[in-house]
Amino acid sequence: MTELLDQELAARVLARALANGGRFAEVFAERRGGMTLAIDESRIESVQSGAEEGAGVRVVDGATTYFAHVDGLEPAELERAADEAAAALRAGRTEPTPLTARPVTPVPIAVAPEGVPAARKAELLRELDQRGRGVGEEIAQLTASYAEARRVVTIANSDGLFTGDDRTRTRIGVQTVARRGDKVETGAETLGAHRGFELLEDDPGLIAEQAAQKALTLLDSRPAPSGSMPVVVGGGFGGVLFHEMTGHGLEIDHIHKGASVYVGKLGEQVAQPLLNAYDDGRLPNEWGSDAIDDEGRPTQKTQVIEDGRLVSYLYDHLGAERDGVASTGNGRRESFRHLPIPRMTNTYIAPGESTPEAMIEEVKNGFYAVSFGGGQVDPATGDFVFGVSEGYLIEDGRVTSPCSGATLIGNCLDALAAIDAVGDDFFMKTGICGKGGQKVPVGTGQGHVRVGQMTVGGTAR
Amino acid sequence: MPSVELSPAASRAVEAALGAGASAAEAYASRDTGREVRVHGGEVESLTAATQTGIGIRAWSGHRVGYAYGTDLSEAGVVALAARAAEMAAVADEDEFAAPPAPAPAEIEALPGLDSPSVAEWDAGRVAELALAVERTALAADPRVVGVETAVYADSTEQVAIASSTGIAAFYEAANCFAYLQALAEGEGSRETGLGFGLARGPEDLDPAAIGAEGAARAVAMIGAGKPASRSCPVVLDPTVAASFAGLIGGALGARAVQRGRSPFAGRLGEEVASTTFALHDDGRDPAGAASAPFDGEGVPRRRTALIEGGALRGYLYDTYTANREGTSSTGSASRSGYRSLPSVSASNLIVAAGDLSTAELLAAAGDGIFVTDVAGLHSGVNPVTGVFSVGASGRAISGGSLAEPIREFTIAGELVAMLRAVTAAGSETRWVPFGGSVQTPPLLVSELSISGT
Numbered sequence: 001m002t003e004l005l006d007q008e009l010a011a012r013v014l015a016r017a018l019a020n021g022g023r024f025a026e027v028f029a030e031r032r033g034g035m036t037l038a039i040d041e042s043r044i045e046s047v048q049s050g051a052e053e054g055a056g057v058r059v060v061d062g063a064t065t066y067f068a069h070v071d072g073l074e075p076a077e078l079e080r081a082a083d084e085a086a087a088a089l090r091a092g093r094t095e096p097t098p099l100t101a102r103p104v105t106p107v108p109i110a111v112a113p114e115g116v117p118a119a120r121k122a123e124l125l126r127e128l129d130q131r132g133r134g135v136g137e138e139i140a141q142l143t144a145s146y147a148e149a150r151r152v153v154t155i156a157n158s159d160g161l162f163t164g165d166d167r168t169r170t171r172i173g174v175q176t177v178a179r180r181g182d183k184v185e186t187g188a189e190t191l192g193a194h195r196g197f198e199l200l201e202d203d204p205g206l207i208a209e210q211a212a213q214k215a216l217t218l219l220d221s222r223p224a225p226s227g228s229m230p231v232v233v234g235g236g237f238g239g240v241l242f243h244e245m246t247g248h249g250l251e252i253d254h255i256h257k258g259a260s261v262y263v264g265k266l267g268e269q270v271a272q273p274l275l276n277a278y279d280d281g282r283l284p285n286e287w288g289s290d291a292i293d294d295e296g297r298p299t300q301k302t303q304v305i306e307d308g309r310l311v312s313y314l315y316d317h318l319g320a321e322r323d324g325v326a327s328t329g330n331g332r333r334e335s336f337r338h339l340p341i342p343r344m345t346n347t348y349i350a351p352g353e354s355t356p357e358a359m360i361e362e363v364k365n366g367f368y369a370v371s372f373g374g375g376q377v378d379p380a381t382g383d384f385v386f387g388v389s390e391g392y393l394i395e396d397g398r399v400t401s402p403c404s405g406a407t408l409i410g411n412c413l414d415a416l417a418a419i420d421a422v423g424d425d426f427f428m429k430t431g432i433c434g435k436g437g438q439k440v441p442v443g444t445g446q447g448h449v450r451v452g453q454m455t456v457g458g459t460a461r
Numbered sequence: 462m463p464s465v466e467l468s469p470a471a472s473r474a475v476e477a478a479l480g481a482g483a484s485a486a487e488a489y490a491s492r493d494t495g496r497e498v499r500v501h502g503g504e505v506e507s508l509t510a511a512t513q514t515g516i517g518i519r520a521w522s523g524h525r526v527g528y529a530y531g532t533d534l535s536e537a538g539v540v541a542l543a544a545r546a547a548e549m550a551a552v553a554d555e556d557e558f559a560a561p562p563a564p565a566p567a568e569i570e571a572l573p574g575l576d577s578p579s580v581a582e583w584d585a586g587r588v589a590e591l592a593l594a595v596e597r598t599a600l601a602a603d604p605r606v607v608g609v610e611t612a613v614y615a616d617s618t619e620q621v622a623i624a625s626s627t628g629i630a631a632f633y634e635a636a637n638c639f640a641y642l643q644a645l646a647e648g649e650g651s652r653e654t655g656l657g658f659g660l661a662r663g664p665e666d667l668d669p670a671a672i673g674a675e676g677a678a679r680a681v682a683m684i685g686a687g688k689p690a691s692r693s694c695p696v697v698l699d700p701t702v703a704a705s706f707a708g709l710i711g712g713a714l715g716a717r718a719v720q721r722g723r724s725p726f727a728g729r730l731g732e733e734v735a736s737t738t739f740a741l742h743d744d745g746r747d748p749a750g751a752a753s754a755p756f757d758g759e760g761v762p763r764r765r766t767a768l769i770e771g772g773a774l775r776g777y778l779y780d781t782y783t784a785n786r787e788g789t790s791s792t793g794s795a796s797r798s799g800y801r802s803l804p805s806v807s808a809s810n811l812i813v814a815a816g817d818l819s820t821a822e823l824l825a826a827a828g829d830g831i832f833v834t835d836v837a838g839l840h841s842g843v844n845p846v847t848g849v850f851s852v853g854a855s856g857r858a859i860s861g862g863s864l865a866e867p868i869r870e871f872t873i874a875g876e877l878v879a880m881l882r883a884v885t886a887a888g889s890e891t892r893w894v895p896f897g898g899s900v901q902t903p904p905l906l907v908s909e910l911s912i913s914g915t
Binding site for chain 1: 501502504505506507508509510511512513514515526527528529530531532533541542545546548549550551552553554555556559585586607608610611643645651652653654688691721722723801803837838840841842843844846847849850851852853855869870871872873874875911913914915
């Protein structure tokens with residue numbers, strides 16, 4: 001494991017951070033690098049490479065966190081950050097606990113992307129371009145991107161923890177535009193993991209074909225319906241529904257501020273007994289997995305809904321300390337320039353017993369939302385929205401016309417309680433989640449899920 | 462490396478890239494010094510003080526371009542990055558229009574008033590007190606305000622230096638600060654949130670009482686909200702919502718999307734795309750605009766560009782690359798989100814023309830309809846290629862020309878150009894809004910949008 005700062009320096013920085021008091025101090029050092037490129041109009045462009053390093057130091061005193069971050073990892077700069085974080089405190093020195101190194105086994109990477117020639121990555125994008133365009137002559141535009149990112153982190157805190165992690169993520173994405181006369185539709189697909197270039201060994205071109213097929217299908221779409229109806233949500237990225245509807249409201253910072261509809265609901269039945277859901281930062285090589293969180297806590301599998309009962313919130317260090325429980329390893333941050341906050345890792349609804357076919361057959365008239373462009377929730381009110389990227393009408397128990405321009409809207413507690421079937425066709429997808437101005441990679445997953453009643457907002461009457 | 466001077470670092474980077482074999486090069490170095498105070502329950506929850514410094518280097522090898530960025534501004538660091546940028550260029554394909562801004566643009570006119578001495582003068586305790594005053598005001602405004610999820614003050618002073626092998630060498634400094642809160646109100650068995658915010662160059666121009674009162678008023682106004690009936694009806698967009706839509710329109714007017722056929726405005730120059738009531742321009746030099754600067758992300762002077770006037774599409778926004786593609790001039794619209802990003806064409810400050818109706822007169826003109834005060838899910842509910850949108854919304858019913866009951870959990874749907882054509886009146890009271898970029902806009906009356914509720 002690469003250590004970005006040695007134990008002796010970390011101890012010195014922590015001691016300085018606590019020079020004016022405070023009950024907790026932490027130094028988070030990071031080296032981050034990566035490469036991205038894109039293809040557009042069948043031309044490789046936007047080829048870029050980044051190399052950044054720096055550290056953030058925080059001191060916690062009472063209810064207040066003082067945070068300073070610096071670029072670079074020179075000892076003098078780290079000590080300056082510690083002094084800056086401690087500057088507002090006025091008490092006597094607190095002695096940090098001597099550091100003990102805790103080894104971590106990072107998520108295994110087979111083929112380090114930085115060792116793969118850039119030309120090979122360009123070739124991959126050309127393949128995506130050809131495969132996607134090959135799906136149909138109506139594919140008018142295709143853009144694809146490749147991104148690799150590596151983050152090496154070293155974390156030390158005044159409770160004596162000294163640890164680190166080495167994380168490599170790889171992701172490709174394809175966006176397509178299909179055109180028939182004046183009708184224009186779009187499609188998108190992504191593939192990503194906490195893995196190296198081996199992610200792309202199988203058949204990366206498949207996502208280009210899928211993205212193209214989505215846009216072509218929508219060329220035959222009609223405007224989405226409006227009104228309240230049963231909605232069957234597709235597997236994989238359909239899990240973004242649970243992520244928004246429930247996951248965010250379980251993050252302990254929202255709970256502590258009274259800004260979540262799940263306040264006071266622990267132990268209560270919030271869903272039908274068929275629902276079981278987890279946040280799991282240890283799913284092997286999954287997009288939202290890490291060996292440890294960004295506070296050095298090992299990630300874990302946390303059941304949040306058990307047979308429809310709410311059984312756990314998601315904790316970072318400070319939230320757990322306040323509730324007198326252990327952190328669930330959900331303290332995450334975008335970079336050394338950000339404070340850790342409670343965040344999801346990979347969140348999913350566990351497989352159920354229904355088949356997607358049966359679930360759809362049972363719907364007289366409704367909506368089938370196969371995939372989403374994304375979603376948003378206000379955890380305090382529970383109001384959420386999801387933009388549907390691929391949707392169909394369900395008529396007499398059968399999937400019929402594709403629909404464009406649909407948004408699902410509702411309130412968390414109502415919609416969660418309205419889930420009346422969970423499919424057995426489980427899989428995971430990748431997402432980028434934004435909260436408090438910080439973006440982190442998250443996994444979402446589920447089999448097909450049916451919500452008994454939900455508002456579909458479209459343009460058709 | 463706080464002692465590193467940005468302009469010499471940028472010049473060194475250009476030299477280093479040429480030394481590494483680039484045929485042309487440009488470097489963008491920035492230092493952002495900022496702080497943020499978050500308060501909750503009358504106490505400071507977090508206080509962040511931070512400086513971030515970095516450099517991004519574009520290297521051209523003929524008509525191939527590559528980019529590398531990093532935080533190491535030492536001589537060795539810059540040399541390594543410059544070599545990396547040249548390597549990246551070798552991976553890109555030839556693009557005959559890829560070239561640095563050339564010949565060197567005319568003398569860049571200074572733009573005074575972008576900095577603020579008060580950002581440095583106000584110490585942490587004083588700005589924390591400002592954030593606490595925002596929270597206190599909201600809590601005192603109404604007994605139904607039960608808490609404040611978060612109240613925040615933040616400021617930043619950005620220094621930017623740019624240098625290129627085509628003779629660009631320029632520098633500016635700009636300060637911005639803002640404060641906002643999310644107030645929580647309870648009543649009739651539900652909890653509601655309300656956003657209040659303010660933007661300024663320096664903290665002395667923020668009004669904490671007004672920000673707190675706005676958050677409280679918005680939250681309290683939503684108590685008891687129900688779902689409206691699905692229908693098509695007149696809709697008044699408040700400035701925060703109008704700004705979000707203006708931002709989408711500004712994005713769709715960027716020449717990159719237009720040239721690649723990924724914009725609802727592609728191929729419509731000179732055509733009627735809006736009602737004569739709706740006028741929009743971009744102004745990268747408006748002294749009040751948060752995005753104002755003397756030059757853009759590739760050193761081209763910022764300027765004013767008419768986009769939609771008299772109902773017709775007057776122009777698009779160009780950076781050097783997209784201008785080269787059409788044989789026209791850059792409108793100074795190359796933007797960067799810091800040293801990490803390649804410049805790309807986007808709006809600076811978007812300004813929607815004011816009309817002459819007060820908000821009350823606008824509501825009266827709507828008659829029976831919906832006043833939208835908040836929208837959600839714009840990143841997934843709007844298709845920027847087609848302009849088709851369906852987004853979550855909340856607000857108030859308009860009944861007999863006046864505000865009536867609060868409503869929530871509905872969507873408004875339509876298509877951007879059709880919506881602009883249906884703008885029948887603009888309010889006289891404009892506001893700067895940080896959503897959709899940096900936008901100044903009045904409230905707008907749209908004669909018909911599709912509402913989906915019950």
